[in-house]
Amino acid sequence: MVLLAAFLALSAGALAPPPQQEQVLHMSRRPSGARLVVRIPDAAPAIALPPIAGPRDPARPLVVIDAGHGGHDPGAHNERMRINEKDLTLAIAQAVRDELLKTGRIRVALTRSDDRFLVLQERYGIARKLGADLFISIHAHAAEDETAQGATAYTLSDVAPARGAARLAARENRADILNGVDLSDKSSAVSSILIDLTQRETMAASTRFADLLYREALPHFPFRSPYHRFASLVVLKAPDTPSVLLETGYISNDRDAGWMATRDGRMQLAKGVAAAVSVHFARASIGR
Numbered sequence: 590m591v592l593l594a595a596f597l598a599l600s601a602g603a604l605a606p607p608p609q610q611e612q613v614l615h616m617s618r619r620p621s622g623a624r625l626v627v628r629i630p631d632a633a634p635a636i637a638l639p640p641i642a643g644p645r646d647p648a649r650p651l652v653v654i655d656a657g658h659g660g661h662d663p664g665a666h667n668e669r670m671r672i673n674e675k676d677l678t679l680a681i682a683q684a685v686r687d688e689l690l691k692t693g694r695i696r697v698a699l700t701r702s703d704d705r706f707l708v709l710q711e712r713y714g715i716a717r718k719l720g721a722d723l724f725i726s727i728h729a730h731a732a733e734d735e736t737a738q739g740a741t742a743y744t745l746s747d748v749a750p751a752r753g754a755a756r757l758a759a760r761e762n763r764a765d766i767l768n769g770v771d772l773s774d775k776s777s778a779v780s781s782i783l784i785d786l787t788q789r790e791t792m793a794a795s796t797r798f799a800d801l802l803y804r805e806a807l808p809h810f811p812f813r814s815p816y817h818r819f820a821s822l823v824v825l826k827a828p829d830t831p832s833v834l835l836e837t838g839y840i841s842n843d844r845d846a847g848w849m850a851t852r853d854g855r856m857q858l859a860k861g862v863a864a865a866v867s868v869h870f871a872r873a874s875i876g877r
Contacts, residue, residue: 636711638718642686643696650870651696652689653716655726655824656682660706665731667846674840675704678727681837681855685727688859692867709823716830722873723798723866724832726824729840729849738842739813740806742799743834745792745826746819787828794831798869802833805868806861810837810854835862 641651656679658664664674679701686697698719700712707715716724730741796817803816825832837858838845848854 636707636715638715639698639700639702641696641698641719643690644693649694649696650722650873651698651719652723652725652866653698653700653719653721653830654682654685655700655712655716655724657726657728657824659701659704662706665729665840667840667843670843670846670850672840672846672850674729674731677729677840677846677849678837679704681849681858682727684855684859685725685862688856688863689866692863695866695870712824713827713830713832716832717827721830723869724825724827724830725862725866726832726834728834728836729838729846730836731841732839733841735841735843737813737839738845739811740816740838741813741836742802742817743820743822743825743836744795744799744817745832746821747789747792791827791829791831795825795833798831798865799833801869802835802862802865805865806858809857809861809864 643649656675658673658675658678660675662675664678666673682699683702686699689695689697698715698721700715701707712726713724730737799817803812806812820834822834825834838849840846840849849858
């Protein structure tokens with residue numbers, strides 16, 4: 590985070606944090622001194638964090654794998670083969686986890702290990718709360734063109750990241766928003782800039798992993814052209830966790846769906862993803 594460190598040094602003490610706002614609504618057209626006090630509701634219960642498998646050494650890299658859809662949201666569906674996306678993604682996510690654990694060097698957690706529904710913010714929120722080094726969301730494409738085949742990697746679009754950073758700063762109240770950087774004493778303007786810088790670096794790291802995923806996984810499973818696309822997907826919006834959404838194939842294509850539903854198909858997908866993850870962290874350790 591070179592840009593982030595540089596900005597922190599320059600901004601230290603430059604802008605004083607604004608006074609905290611009272612949780613009070615002052616009413617106009619009322620006698621002087623009258624006010625209406627509004628009680629802020631208690632926070633909703635936090636979602637239980639999943640267990641982390643693998644080495645107990647917290648210095649080892651952590652990958653959070655997200656099986657898309659679940660619960661009342663089945664995702665896409667292949668009616669002829671009676672395959673739901675939510676079941677397919679969970680089986681693939683579990684296969685990827687098992688393959689990564691075989692390395693003995695990588696810790697892994699699943700956002701869901703059963704048929705449950707998670708909102709999109711909860712999915713990347715789990716990765717952030719666990720301090721993940723990489724977030725991979727597993728999905729299966731669907732298209733009206735039943736001949737469409739192959740995998741696609743998606744990373745976050747860079748459209749208007751500054752506006753997103755400003756909204757994020759306001760929503761999170763500037764408290765510990767970035768891994769390793771306490772923003773609670775920073776003004777809204779400084780927080781927004783810090784988040785923007787961090788998110789830009791995170792997006793660059795995500796793009797590098799998508800390219801690496803294509804290179805390392807291509808011997809194991811085919812990709813559609815172009816293999817890498819950008820999209821403003823909520824599940825990819827963690828500002829400080831490199832994130833990729835992998836569409837492993839087309840569930841609307843009988844050949845893709847049938848292959849992904851087999852143990853061998855899932856094994857090949859897992860081997861390809863695991864190879865890319867291993868190289869990704871090997872590069873990161875060399876760069877330290």
